[in-house]
Amino acid sequence: MASPPTYPDEKKLELGTTALDSDSEYNSFSALIAEDESHEIQLRTMTWQKAAWLLCGDQVCLAIMAQTWSLSVLGWVPGILTMLGAGILFWITSMTMWRYIMKNPHIKDICDFGYSIFGKNRLAYEFSGFMLLANNIMLIGFHVLTGAKVLNTLSDHSLCTVVFSVIVTIMGIVMSLPRTLNHVSFMSMFSSVCMGIAILLFLIFAGIENAPGTGYDGVYPADGPVKTYAFPLPGTTWVACMNAVLNITFLWVPQILFPTFIAEMKKPEDFPKALAVLTGISAFLFVVPPAIGFRYLGQYSTAPAFGSLGVVAYKKASFAFVIVPTLIIGVIYANVSAKYVYGRVLGKSRHAHSNTVLGWGVWAAIMVGIWIIGFIFAEVIPSMGDFLSLLGAAFDSFFGFIYFAVAYWHLHRGNLFNGAARSIMSVVHMFVLAVGLFLLGPGLYAAVEAIIADYAGSTRPAFSCANLAI
Template structure:
C-alpha cells in the first residue's frame, strides 16, 4: 500500500512540475523535512505523510506566506545547495540585479519615446509612459511573489508549466527564446547604426553589424550572471550619460523648439504603435525569473524592481519630453538621429557599451533557458565538464548567429520585433502577472472564495490579464498594418543591404 501511494505521489509531482527536484538528498525547511526521492513532506514530530502536488504547494504557502521568511534553498530551488561546487550561480545581490535590469531595459527602447510623443501629443504620451511604468511595477511584484512561492521556476517556461501544463511550458519557453533572440538582433542593429554614424558610413553596414555581433557574442559567454555584473554597471552608466548628452545637444542646437502638440489626432495604427514603443521600453520582465534564480537572497528582488522602475520611468519621461520640446514634431526614431552631427556622434558613441551589453544579456537569457532545461540537477550545471561547456558554447553561438542573420537578412525585421513585442512582451510584462496572482490565490488561499474575499485585487488582476490581451491584439494589428503600408510604399530595405 505504501509503495502504491508513493508511486501515485511521484506521478503527480512529475506530471505537475516536470521533476523539479533539488540536488540535495534532503532539505530542511523550518520544522518540515522534504524527501525528494519519495516526493513527500513530513513534520519532524509526526509520521511521514504522502502528499499530492497541490498539498505540497499548500504546505509551502502555509509555512512561507511571509516573504521575509522565505529561504533561498527551498525544495525545488533551481540550483540547490552550491557549497563545494566549481560554478556557483546564486551570488547576485539586489543592487547588482537592479543594475542588470536597468542596463537591459533602459536601452535603445528609450530612444524611440520622443517619436511616440510626436505621434499622440505630449500629454497622452506622458500619461502612457507613467501609467505603463507604474503598471509594470505592480506586475513585477506579482511576478516576484510567484517566484518566491515556486522556487523551482527558472524562466517563463517553468511558470507556464505550473499555469497551463506541458503545452504552456513549451509555448512560453519558445516565446522567451524568440523574444530574446529578436531583442539581441535589435541591439545589433542599434550598434550597427551607432558605428555607421561614428564612421560617416565608410564601411558596409552589414560589416558593422557583424563586428557588433562578435562583441555581443563574446560578452554573453560567461555562464553566470555575476560575471556580467561589472559590464552592466558600465552599460547602465553609458546609456544614462548618452541620454544626458543627447538632451544637451537638443538644447544647444534646437531644431523646432516649442513645436509640440498637447494632443494629436491620429489613426488607430499610428496611435497604437506609439503605445507599443513604451511597452517595448519596459519589456524586461521575461528575464526576471532567471535573474532572481541567481540571487543570494531572492526575497530582496522587489528592491531591485523598485530601483529599476523608478529609474526607468523617470528617465523615460524626462528624455521624451525634453527631446520632443527641442526637436519638435519631426523627431526621428531613434531620436539621436535628429541631433546635430557632433552631438549625434557623441551620444551614439557613449551608448555603444549599453547596446552590446544589453544584447549579450538577451542572448545569455535565451541560452540559459535551454541550458538549464537540458541539464537541471546534473553535474554539468555546477562542474566544468566538456559536455557542459560544449553545449553552452553552441547555444551562445546559435543565439547570436540567429540574431545577426535575422537583423541584417530580413527586410521586415524591425516589424518582426514589433510583432514579437506585441505577442510576447504584452504577456510577459503585463498579462501573465494577473494569471500568477489568480493561480496562487486560488490554490494557496481557498479557491473561488479567496478571490471573492479580495474583490479589489481580483479586479486589478482580471484587468491585468485583459490589458495584456488588449496590448497583444492591438499591437499585433497595428504592426501588421504598418508593415503592409511600408511594403506598398516600397519602404522596406533589401536583405543584407550595405
C-alpha cells in the same frame, strides 16, 4: 544528444506549487541555494545590489530614446498617461510575479512560470520556451542592427554595413561567454552609465542647437516651426497611435527575464529592493528625457531621437555612447536564452554545473548559435522598429500582462474580494488581463499592418551594404 526537458514537477527537490507558509518558503530556497553551493559553477550568487544593476542594465537602453517619437505621435496627454500607467502596471505585475515565485521556489525561468500557472501544462512550458527564444533572439538581432548603425554613424559608413554587423556579433559572442548573471551584472554598471551619458548629451545638444535636423516629414523647417501638442495631430492614423503605445509598453515590459534573475539571487526575498531601484530610475528616465526631447524636437522627433539632431557632431558625440549598452543588453538576453537551451541539452548532467570541456563547449556553441540567428534577423528584416511593435503585441501581451493576471488568480483563488485592498487589487489584475488581451488583438493587428506597409514600400535588401547611419 539533447536530454528530454526537465519539467518543474520532476525536479529532485519536490517543493510543490501550492501556497506555503513563510518559514517553508525560505527553507525551500535555502535547500536550492545549498544544492547550488555544492556545484563547481554556482549560479545563485547575486546580491540584491547586483540584481539592481542587472535590472538597470537591461532597462536603461536605447528604447528610451524612441519615447520622444511616441510623444510626437500621441501628444502630451495620451503619451504621458500611457507612460505613467505602464509604469504602475509594471510595478504591480512584477510584484505579483515575485510573490508567486516565493510560493514556488523551483521556478528558474519564465518557462517554469508558465508551466506552473497553467496547471503544470507541458504545452504551456513549450509555448513559453518558444516565445522566450523568439523574443530574446529577435531583440539580439535588434541590438546587432543598432550596433551596426552606431558604427556606420561614427565612421561615416567606412565599411559595408554587413561587416559592421559581423563585428558587433563577434563582440557579442565573446562578451556572452560568462555563465553567471553575477558576472554580467558587473558589465551592466558600465552599460547604465554609458546610456545615461548618451541621454544627457542628447538633451544638452537638443537644447542648445538652433533647430532640429531631419524629421520623418522632411528636413526642418519643411514641416513648419517646432511645435508640441496635447493630443495627436489631425491625420494621425490609428495604426500609428497603436504602434506608439506598443513602443511605450515594450519599454516597460522586461519581466520575461525576471524569473531567471530571481533564480540567481542569494536571497530572492530581497528582489523588491532591486525592483524599487529599477522602478525609480525607470520612472525618471522613461518620462523626463523623452518629454524634454519632445519639447525641443516636436513633430520632428525620430526614433531614436538622436537622428533628429541637426548638428552632425552632436549626433555622433551622443550616439557613440550607445554602443556599450547595445552590446551588454544583447549579452543579458543571450545569457537567459542560452540557459534555457543549455538546460534542454545537458539537463541534470554534471556538465551543467561543472567546469568540463563538454559543458563549456556546449555553452559556447549555444551562444554562437544564438548570436548568429540574431545576426540573420538583423540582416533580413526591413524595419526592426515595426518588428519591435510586433514583439510588444505578440510577446509582451503574455509576459507583461496575461501571465501575471493568471498568477494573481492562483495566489488569491477563493478570496479575491476579501476586503477593500484585495478587491481593488483583484480589479486591477482584471484590468491587467484586459490590457494583455487588447495588445494581443488590436495591438497585434496594428503591428502587422505596419509591417505590411514596410514591405509595400521600398525595403532594405537582405544583407545590404547600405548606409544605416542615423
